[in-house]
Amino acid sequence: MNPVNYLYLAALLFTIGGAGVMIRRNAIIVFMCVELMLNACNLAFVTFARLHDNLDGQIFAFFTMVVAAAEVVVGLAIIVTFFRSRHSASVDDASLMKL
Amino acid sequence: MDHLIGALVGAPLLGAGILLTGGRRLDRIGHWIGCLLAAVSFAIGVLLFADMLGKSGAARTMTSHLFSWVPVASFQANVSFQLDQLSMTFVLLITGVGTLIHIYSVGYMEYDERRRQFFGYLNLFLAAMLLLVLADNYLLLYVGWEGVGLASYLLIGFWQHKPSAATAAKKAFIVNRVGDMGLSIAVMVMFTTFGTFTFGPVLAHATSASQAKLTGIGLLLLLGACGKSAQVPLQSWLGDAMEGPTPVSALIHAATMVTAGVYLITRSGAIFNAAPTAQLAVTVVGAVTLLFGAIVGCAKDDIKKALAGSTMSQIGYMILAAGLGPIGYVFAIMHLVTHGFFKAGLFLGAGSVMHGMNDEVDMRKYGGLRTYMPITYVTFGLGYLAIIGFPGLSGYWSKDKIIEAAFAKGGTDGWILGGVALLGAGITAFYMTRVMLMTFFGDKRWGREAAQEPGGVAQPQPHPHEAPKTMTIPMIILAFGSVFAGGLFSINSSFLHWLQPVTGHTEGHLPVSAAVIQAATLVVLAIGLGLAWRQYGRQAVPAVAPRGSLLTRAARRDLLQDDFNHVALVKPGEYLTRGLVYLDHSLVDGAVNGTAASVGGLSGRLRRLQNGYVRSYAVSMFGGAALLVAATLLMRGV
Secondary structure: OOOHHHHHHHHHHHHHHHHHHHHOOEHHHHHHHHHHHHHHHHHHHHHHHHHHOOOHHHHHHHHHHHHHHHHHHHHHHHHHHHHHHHOOOEHHHOOOOOO | OOOHHHHHHHHHHHHHHHHHHOOHHHOOOHHHHHHHHHHHHHHHHHHHHHHHHHOOHHHHOEEEEEEEEEEEOOEEEEEEEEEOHHHHHHHHHHHHHHHHHHHHHHHHOOOOOOHHHHHHHHHHHHHHHHHHHHEOEHHHHHHHHHHHHHHHHHHHOOOOOOHHHHHHHHHHHHHHHHHHHHHHHHHHHHHHHHOOOEHHHHHHOHHHOOHHHHHHHHHHHHHHHHHHHOOOOOOHHHHHHHHOOHHHHHHHHHHOOHHHHHHHHHHOHHHHHOOHHHHHHHHHHHHHHHHHHHHHHHHOOEHHHHHHHHHHHHHHHHHHHHHOHHHOHHHHHHHHHHHHHHHHHHHHHHHHHHHHOOOOOEHHHOOOHHHOOHHHHHHHHHHHHHHOOOOOOHHHHHHHHHHHHHHHOOHHHHHHHHHHHHHHHHHHHHHHHHHHHHHHOOOOOOOOHHHHOOOOOOOOOOOOOOOOHHHHHHHHHHHHHHHHHHHHHHHHHHHHHHHHHHHOOOOOOOOOOHHHHHHHHHHHHHHHHHHHHHHHHHOOOOOOOOOOOHHHHHHHOHHHHHHHHHHHHHHHHHHHHHHHHHHHHHHHHHHHHHHHHHHHHHHHHHHOOOOOOHHHHHHHHHHHHHHHHHHHHHHHHO
């Protein structure tokens, strides 16, 4: 199977994730879309590693996973705290940081 | 002997220092300290004079170098003095008349609680004037010049609780600043031309400079002289300066201040001799002021202002004579000295009259005072005879010489200047006779309105009385000077021979014989006297001034000098500043405020991007990232 097809898949996943981040209001969904984008990147990394026959891309994929895991911990904690105080998970309700 | 010159200036300066810093504990004896130190200065002056008489020729010029003031490369400013015959004449006049005025002030200012301060200022005035005439270079002269300006400001505004006095002081100071500007620029031009300020080298090399520069320096010096000596066009301060206490007026008009301009021109004679245009300007200024002051003097009802007009006119004579060149310098100084005597005497007399009349200055409320104040009457009368040039008295000898010198200038100029001087003598006789008749003769016109005011608060009736001895004795001494000084100076032309080595002298050629001019002077004098007698002696003087002719009304307003200044200088100045303020507000502030406003508006619009919605931030992030990727790809492609 041609590895380039994986790159098309990665681009498709990234686009879905990006659109989700920009369109959806629910914080959990937005969060999931961010994860989707990260994983699309990972897929692209791994594909490129295969295409170029070296391990750089695979190693980078591990780093991305570690960072994503850390980000999930912090991000979910924020969302939970926000839900407790506002009884809402909509990102549009978190609009106080403006002039 | 030479080192004593410094003490001449030092004594009054010390007095000013002691009196102005000594505080209230000196209130009881302060005035005597002031008198003493003025007298010490006079005594030193007499000592130096005796010493000078013992020498002859060039040895008479004494110099004394005190210290080097500003030594910078070729710029050498020294504090050093030069005492020659010209300075000596001034020193004796300033300290002599000055001391008498000090003594007079003891009585005149007796009830003023700031008398100590007054004497401090008087001493400061003397010190500054002595510095002016003793300096051996123009820069130090300028220091004295400014010192005189400062002291006059302090003294004219001495009764600063009166707004009119405070204004008059400011006016005198500001008008003087205009003249001072001329002098300071003249000194700068002098330095760039001759490389030095010292009188000796500057005057010796005067002819080596270009005609344009000499004329420029001459005219600038004239501007300076106009300011200090109250000559047209900078004459407007003199009349208002009468707001000061009367001894101050006497000091300003007789011994110090207004004589400074005459000194400056005479001292700079070599420059003026080499610049005929500047010299002509000097004579024109002198002639115009001579008539200006005389006409103003005719219309004033305030005794001091009438005398102020006469001072302006008499200084005009001196400036005119000084502008005539070597034929006139000696007579300018001679008239200055005799004028010092009789004008001081007249002012002190006027002060004595005011002292006895509850400080009333309106001559229309005087009259018949000769029996109440005999000493004042006699001394004032002698001063009056001297100033109108009554034959044999001081003014006759000096003024007559000036009129002759004016005719001797030759040509049309000579006839015009001589005619003006002659006419001035007639007007002098008129206005001084007017003052004399209105004050001392006729019916008494005082103490009436108090009786006429029905139910009003009773004004204290004036009780004219003779002044105390401290006031009358100086008046008597000055009266002696008024009578005999001119004659003494004229015996064997002694004054001429005394001053000639410094100022130089050439005899002019009279177009007609001297006897004719003298006769003409006497005729003019008699006409002036007669006219005054017809108007103020034969008829009773009305207590309220009649409306008068157009000229009289103009003269009462000082020939519209203030109106002229207002229209010609103050108004344009105001318009200029208003224009500048408008430019500042619209142009300068406009640019600054415009920049600020546009930055503010821009940031206001940019602020709207910060709407707080996460999704819009995400869109901008994606947009930015997309732009970056597009840019990168584009760059690759190229």
